[in-house]
């Protein structure tokens with residue numbers, strides 16, 4: 001029987017979408033060809049659980065056993081509900097999670113919490129699913145996985161990279177990319193958000209924050225971000241652009257998250273905070289109030305990044321700068337499911353959209369991550385920021401899609417160079433700098449005067465030599481060092497002081 005006809009027959013009222021059927025066929029063809037470890041990549045909202053359940057239905061109809069691993073309570077409950085909803089008899093689904101009463105040792109499908117299963121006897125399995133498999137290289141997963149050397153291992157994720165930017169090639173052999181964000185948007189399964197950032201002075205200064213294991217060092221990051229002025233700006237921005245929308249805010253730390261919620265409440269907006277220590281029922285109550293609209297903003301730190309599904313939440317505040325494209329996409333992806341034709345808004349107070357591209361960009365994924373291949377696995381489209389409304393938009397836009405402002409500068413034509421988009425003008429400038437240096441070397445070798453180089457260049461290219469760019473990009477020199485340098489150049493102290501005053505518009509520092 002073909003995949004699509006079993007899908008039709010078994011899925012009950014959950015009708016598979018055409019791309020989901022295609023994905024099933026591709027995954028099953030690869031398994032039939034002998035591939036044992038496959039990552040199924042599907043943007044948030046693409047329905048990866050539906051695809052997994054379909055594979056599970058077909059496996060148990062052949063008498064096989066399936067283990068489905070997840071690391072969070074909600075993911076486990078959500079998968080359980082989906083299995084039953086799509087036609088797996090309840091008696092054939094067991095849950096292995098703490099003292100959960102749905103424990104059914106004989107059931108063919110076991111949905112297990114990674115933490116629980118680590119310390120228990122492992123159930124039989126012919127197929128091992130790992131949900132949110134970008135974590136699959138963590139030791140707990142590897143330990144469990146090692147018990148199933150002969151099984152087929154299928155990973156599910158929207159973001160196939162690890163936090164440190166490396167790929168999943170150590171755990172999986174192949175990626176099957178199911179549908180790109182642009183396809184999902186075109187078919188109405190996802191909405192493209194409006195993304196707004198803030199002027200540079202309202203972004204945290206991260207110049208002194210160290211990077212560890214691929215992301216910012218968390219204590220230093222908190223110090224840079226948990227500031228009254230920055231949080232105040234978050235509130236103002238929200239009132240201006242997203243007032244009234246159900247909102248999730250992603251913070252750097254528990255303290256930062258609490259402060260964000262507090263400042264919202266001070267401004268008269270119903271806001272709450274939750275973190276990893278919030279008890280399950282309290283958490284459900286908070287999210288229930290958010291759904292009801294009696295709470296408008298829920299701030300959190302690392303709790304609602306993945307696996308949380310509440311389509312009525314249509315605004316995300318990104319207050320956690322990150323070097324991890326995966327984490328950024330997980331957070332932004334929370335609000336992209338369509339709901340009542342409402343606009344999805346991302347308020348980026350972390351500089352993420354400019355650094356990692358827009359969340360709806362189609363990306364090239366690979367199992368290598370970025371390091372092995374020597375360039376970024378992600379080839380996101382370059383963006384720019386609208387000077388009048390701070391929307392982050394594709395670089396090719398002539399007018400702002402949000403505020404209709406016209407962009408002042410004429411567009412440069414981007415040119416592809418080793419996978420990175422740079423402007424054609426930049427390429428040309430670099431070429432001229434190279435030529436200028438070549439002529440200088442010739443002059444030195446042959447003992448020509450500097451004037452020769454100048455004339456030769458002008459003759460060849462019809463213009464003046466390029467300016468040195470290193471000067472402008474050098475970090476600002478401290479005033480005292482600048483004054484010392486000027487003093488060393490000038491024979492008289494009075495002249496040095498005068499030059500300093502002219503250059504900096506202030507008297508020289510005391511020496």
Ligand SMILES: [Zn+2]
Nearest residue numbers: 386389400403
């Ligand atoms: Zn604009």
